[in-house]
Amino acid sequence: MSTKKNSVSISRSAEVVGVRQDINARFSRIKDLLGLSGADIARGSGQTRAYISRISTGQANVGLDLLVFLATHHHVSIDWFLTGIGSPIRSIMLTDAAEDQKLRQELLNLREEVEALKRLVGKKACKRKPSIGR
Numbered sequence: 001m002s003t004k005k006n007s008v009s010i011s012r013s014a015e016v017v018g019v020r021q022d023i024n025a026r027f028s029r030i031k032d033l034l035g036l037s038g039a040d041i042a043r044g045s046g047q048t049r050a051y052i053s054r055i056s057t058g059q060a061n062v063g064l065d066l067l068v069f070l071a072t073h074h075h076v077s078i079d080w081f082l083t084g085i086g087s088p089i090r091s092i093m094l095t096d097a098a099e100d101q102k103l104r105q106e107l108l109n110l111r112e113e114v115e116a117l118k119r120l121v122g123k124k125a126c127k128r129k130p131s132i133g134r
Contacts, residue, residue: 020061023062026080026081027056027062038052046065047066067081076088
């Protein structure tokens with residue numbers, strides 16, 4: 001019976017190692033896709049260049065902090081990073097409907113201010129006295 005338990009735990013260990021290797025491979029792929037060097041990622045994420053290098057060579061695993069950095073600063077899909085399914089770069093949803101309406105209103109307000117400034121500048125230009133002797 002212990003043989004069966006050992007083979008199951010060895011099998012699961014091999015699966016975990018395989019998943020980690022896949023994630024590290026996706027890390028290297030995303031670096032290339034984004035055109036980032038290890039130094040760029042280290043600088044932006046606050047990690048060391050040595051750590052980034054060890055990930056690229058399979059000697060270290062991608063940590064959660066690094067994954068969150070890539071997701072928030074470079075729009076990397078966490079689903080893709082962990083599973084390999086879908087697109088590596090997530091589509092960026094800039095605004096929701098309420099924010100969109102707010103931005104439209106701000107744009108209308110700015111347009112009205114620009115028109116008011118144009119009218120004001122036009123009135124000032126008409127009030128200027130012509131220079132004599134020039």
